[in-house]
Amino acid sequence: MSDGPGVPGGADPSGGRLERAVDVLVVGGGPAGLAAAARLAVAGAGRVEVLERDRAAGGVPRHCGRGGFGGFTGPVFARRAVRAAVRAGAAVRTGAGATGWAGPLTVEVTAPTGPERITARAVVLATGARERPRSARLVPGTRPAGVLSTGELQQSVELFGLRGGRIGRRAVVVGSDPVARHAARTLRGAGVTVVATVADRPYGPRLGGGPVLRGATVVELVGRGRLSGVVVRGADGRTGLLRCDTLVFTGDWLPDHELARSGGVPLDPGTRGPSVDPGLRTSVPGVFAAGNLLRGVEPAVVAAAEGRTVADAVHAHLAGAPWPGPGVPLRAEGALRHLSPGRLPVGPAAGPAPTVLLRPAERLPAPLLTVRQGDRLLYECRVPALLEPHRSLRHPAHWAVDADPTGGAVTLRLAAEDGTVPV
Amino acid sequence: MSVTRRGVPPDTPAPGGAYDVVVVGAGVVGCAIARELARHPLRVALVEASGDIGEGSSKANTAILHTGFDAVPGTLESRMVREGGRLLAAYAEETGIPVERVGALLVAWDEEQLAALPRLADKARRNGYHRTRPLSAAELYAREPCLGPGALGALEVPDEAIVCPWTTPLAYATQAVRSGVDLHLDCPVEEVRPGGAAEPHRLVTRRGVLRTRFLVNACGLYADAFDALLGRKDFTVTPRRGQLVVFDKFARELVRHILLPVPGALGKGVLIAPTVYGNVMLGPTAEDLTDKAATGSTAEGLAALRAQGRRILPGLLDEEVTAVYAGLRAATGAEDYRVAAHPELRYVTVGGIRSTGLTASLALGRHTVELLAGAGLELGPERPLAPVRMPNLGEAFPRPYRDAGLIARDPAYGTIVCHCERVTLGEIRDALASTVPPASLDGLRRRTRARAGRCQGFSCGAAVRSLFEEGVR
Numbered sequence: 001m002s003d004g005p006g007v008p009g010g011a012d013p014s015g016g017r018l019e020r021a022v023d024v025l026v027v028g029g030g031p032a033g034l035a036a037a038a039r040l041a042v043a044g045a046g047r048v049e050v051l052e053r054d055r056a057a058g059g060v061p062r063h064c065g066r067g068g069f070g071g072f073t074g075p076v077f078a079r080r081a082v083r084a085a086v087r088a089g090a091a092v093r094t095g096a097g098a099t100g101w102a103g104p105l106t107v108e109v110t111a112p113t114g115p116e117r118i119t120a121r122a123v124v125l126a127t128g129a130r131e132r133p134r135s136a137r138l139v140p141g142t143r144p145a146g147v148l149s150t151g152e153l154q155q156s157v158e159l160f161g162l163r164g165g166r167i168g169r170r171a172v173v174v175g176s177d178p179v180a181r182h183a184a185r186t187l188r189g190a191g192v193t194v195v196a197t198v199a200d201r202p203y204g205p206r207l208g209g210g211p212v213l214r215g216a217t218v219v220e221l222v223g224r225g226r227l228s229g230v231v232v233r234g235a236d237g238r239t240g241l242l243r244c245d246t247l248v249f250t251g252d253w254l255p256d257h258e259l260a261r262s263g264g265v266p267l268d269p270g271t272r273g274p275s276v277d278p279g280l281r282t283s284v285p286g287v288f289a290a291g292n293l294l295r296g297v298e299p300a301v302v303a304a305a306e307g308r309t310v311a312d313a314v315h316a317h318l319a320g321a322p323w324p325g326p327g328v329p330l331r332a333e334g335a336l337r338h339l340s341p342g343r344l345p346v347g348p349a350a351g352p353a354p355t356v357l358l359r360p361a362e363r364l365p366a367p368l369l370t371v372r373q374g375d376r377l378l379y380e381c382r383v384p385a386l387l388e389p390h391r392s393l394r395h396p397a398h399w400a401v402d403a404d405p406t407g408g409a410v411t412l413r414l415a416a417e418d419g420t421v422p423v
Numbered sequence: 424m425s426v427t428r429r430g431v432p433p434d435t436p437a438p439g440g441a442y443d444v445v446v447v448g449a450g451v452v453g454c455a456i457a458r459e460l461a462r463h464p465l466r467v468a469l470v471e472a473s474g475d476i477g478e479g480s481s482k483a484n485t486a487i488l489h490t491g492f493d494a495v496p497g498t499l500e501s502r503m504v505r506e507g508g509r510l511l512a513a514y515a516e517e518t519g520i521p522v523e524r525v526g527a528l529l530v531a532w533d534e535e536q537l538a539a540l541p542r543l544a545d546k547a548r549r550n551g552y553h554r555t556r557p558l559s560a561a562e563l564y565a566r567e568p569c570l571g572p573g574a575l576g577a578l579e580v581p582d583e584a585i586v587c588p589w590t591t592p593l594a595y596a597t598q599a600v601r602s603g604v605d606l607h608l609d610c611p612v613e614e615v616r617p618g619g620a621a622e623p624h625r626l627v628t629r630r631g632v633l634r635t636r637f638l639v640n641a642c643g644l645y646a647d648a649f650d651a652l653l654g655r656k657d658f659t660v661t662p663r664r665g666q667l668v669v670f671d672k673f674a675r676e677l678v679r680h681i682l683l684p685v686p687g688a689l690g691k692g693v694l695i696a697p698t699v700y701g702n703v704m705l706g707p708t709a710e711d712l713t714d715k716a717a718t719g720s721t722a723e724g725l726a727a728l729r730a731q732g733r734r735i736l737p738g739l740l741d742e743e744v745t746a747v748y749a750g751l752r753a754a755t756g757a758e759d760y761r762v763a764a765h766p767e768l769r770y771v772t773v774g775g776i777r778s779t780g781l782t783a784s785l786a787l788g789r790h791t792v793e794l795l796a797g798a799g800l801e802l803g804p805e806r807p808l809a810p811v812r813m814p815n816l817g818e819a820f821p822r823p824y825r826d827a828g829l830i831a832r833d834p835a836y837g838t839i840v841c842h843c844e845r846v847t848l849g850e851i852r853d854a855l856a857s858t859v860p861p862a863s864l865d866g867l868r869r870r871t872r873a874r875a876g877r878c879q880g881f882s883c884g885a886a887v888r889s890l891f892e893e894g895v896r
Binding site for chain 1: 745824835863
């Protein structure tokens with residue numbers, strides 16, 4: 001059950017819980033976790049262990065058959081990431097799930113070899129994100145079979161080989177982001193007709209396969225046993241029934257923050273991922289967080305880059321560097337949906353300008369970005385680009401040195417060209 | 424003993440004979456009746472229109488094990504809930520059905536409701552329940568620190584409990600089948616040809632004809648329609664829809680008791696209750712409908728629930744929603760059940776079991792068997808039922824994924840498949856091989872919790888489906 005070097009020990013024959021110690025425990029074997037583990041192992045961080053709960057490591061790219069993963073398809077990207085971590089000397093364990101905490105840096109684990117308690121000098125949380133399911137979207141109607149997320153759809157097709165009628169015959173895709181296009185492509189590749197894509201935003205990237213209903217929403221699911229249709233309200237306010245037996249809810253990503261939260265790791269109110277500084281340190285000494293756990297979804301290459309970033313901070317921590325203070329919190333305002341990291345060291349201690357990822361809530365042509373601390377304007381700039389809600393803007397926070405470490409929260413605000421905030 | 428899902432159901436276990444009793448409807452009440460009958464040397468069949476037991480209102484309720492403190496005193500319902508509650512609590516302990524006696528608080532939000540509390544305490548006494556206790560506002564907030572502002576006081580009912588509504592009918596059905604009852608699923612009854620004095624009734628089902636000497640109607644929402652097949656028109660079932668919202672497990676720490684509304688002039692209000700799976704439930708709505716299949720949720724219903732939930736427990740709405748569902752109570756216009764024996768027809772109707780059926784089920788089982796005996800069924804000697812021990816779905820009790828000894832003996836219990844709910848390969852395998860196996864992914868969910876968590880299958884859906892369709896290798 002292990003892709004990496006052998007796991008020492010096994011279930012205690014007395015039936016007890018195995019207690020083990022490692023130097024770095026990485027929870028989650030996706031792009032961020034694997035990149036962190038590879039870099040740490042290369043740097044000689046001692047025993048670096050990755051826990052992947054699924055049967056194979058690699059994370060979401062494993063079941064994204066398309067390209068666009070740093071020049072590779074998802075599965076190839078995933079395999080290369082696993083290989084890099086293993087070759088570097090990290091232990092990549094699969095089928096091993098972290099289920100809770102037994103101490104500040106002690107994680108409870110369930111594996112086929114038995115339950116364990118693993119204590120680490122540093123814990124990196126890289127548990128990824130998930131799509132908000134139908135129930136949490138509060139879409140009314142019946143609860144028929146045939147309603148799924150992109151994650152389930154892609155696993156069904158890429159990992160379990162389901163085709164055609166095993167999935168459905170006529171599908172409707174819900175979503176405005178590129179992931180909606182990927183879901184439609186997966187469906188068509190599996191021989192399922194895509195009846196329509198229902199995109200709540202009136203604009204957005206090209207969405208494929210069948211008509212795209214922009215500015216429309218699914219207002220009711222119909223069908224007993226199996227889905228038989230969805231009631232859609234169009235941009236003009238009129239409703240109609242789309243007959244389909246399959247409905248895929250895409251996007252609307254949520255950080256999978258269960259382990260972070262159950263360990264008392266404070267969350268960022270904007271992203272609902274752990275609150276971190278530019279070194280991706282959480283507020284709990286020794287606990288780090290990286291990848292899409294931080295804020296819903298960014299591309300796999302961004303998550304992997306964060307894995308490398310967190311590795312450097314972990315390495316410094318293992319070498320005895322003091323745990324930095326919290327820094328000042330960053331708050332998103334106006335048409336800025338959220339940002340990460342959500343805390344920065346500022347003033348003389350700021351160091352080189354950290355990059356902040358800004359995620360707009362709306363399409364914004366050349367918006368105005370203002371940064372304030374209290375009444376003080378730290379920075380103002382017209383962003384010379386069209387921002388889209390499915391992409392983040394990388395913002396180098398050169399203004400951090402000018403902020404007051406005791407001055408409280410720094411507010412970042414995006415506003416449309418004319419200064420108003422679109423609704 | 425057998426479970427059939429297709430083909431002509433065996434007309435009778437003995438050629439030339441007939442069943443002694445056929446119970447129609449395998450909801451929680453029908454399953455309890457079949458189990459009670461299985462104590463006796465009788466040939467019994469439990470016949471169900473859908474593909475699984477507990478598929479109707481039994482799977483979509485508030486999952487509360489009531490004391491019966493607020494029943495209408497003197498009714499059959501009052502007695503059945505009181506007796507059934509005690510019986511089910513003991514049965515749950517014996518068979519491993521998760522129950523948590525968290526207690527209930529009837530929270531008063533205005534003077535009128537506060538004034539109603541002593542009357543409710545008095546009503547509880549008339550229902551044979553003597554352990555209610557008034558709580559001041561300060562005591563209430565000490566008990567429930569996350570309660571919204573403005574509550575004036577409460578009445579505590581310490582013995583109200585939460586129970587697993589999925590395991591309960593499954594335990595009854597499992598025990599009934601293991602004790603000799605035939606369970607015929609996907610077997611809707613389309614016509615009844617009543618027998619004469621010496622002739623058995625003939626039940627024309629979609630799968631063939633069943634013959635039986637005695638007949639029990641446990642058809643829930645369709646009890647009136649089944650009565651009509653025997654020419655009886657004693658009541659009409661009006662489905663009363665209850666929509667419910669289940670919140671993420673992170674909401675569990677917000678609430679310690681079942682928070683009940685005080686019934687008043689402004690309607691019944693909604694409750695907030697923990698679930699044995701570690702979630703928090705908000706609901707139900709109460710909408711009188713005509714369509715017995717209208718188990719959908721509505722935008723208006725969900726908005727109303729959220730508005731009420733926000734007032735009772737403001738932090739609740741900050742958490743994600745895990746599930747939304749709607750169930751239909753079998754209301755009949757009477758403030759009581761509609762249970763009647765028709766000796767001339769060798770027929771018992773167990774109808775109008777609105778909202779308290781889960782709690783009352785075991786008492787209704789006993790009561791129905793007494794009515795059958797009164798109608799002429801010779802029960803014969805009583806024998807012990809086959810023992811059952813159900814897999815634990817409760818968060819407050821040991822689960823396999825943490826059991827070192829179990830995993831050492833069988834690594835399948837250390838292989839988590841559904842990560843949100845920590846359901847292991849071993850538990851899924853066991854459910855698929857169980858006495859009454861699931862017929863659908865929803866059935867598997869109700870037996871294991873697989874896919875019942877916050878991700879709703881994003882992570883594990885394809886894997887669980889593969890295990891269900893291909894089997895556990």
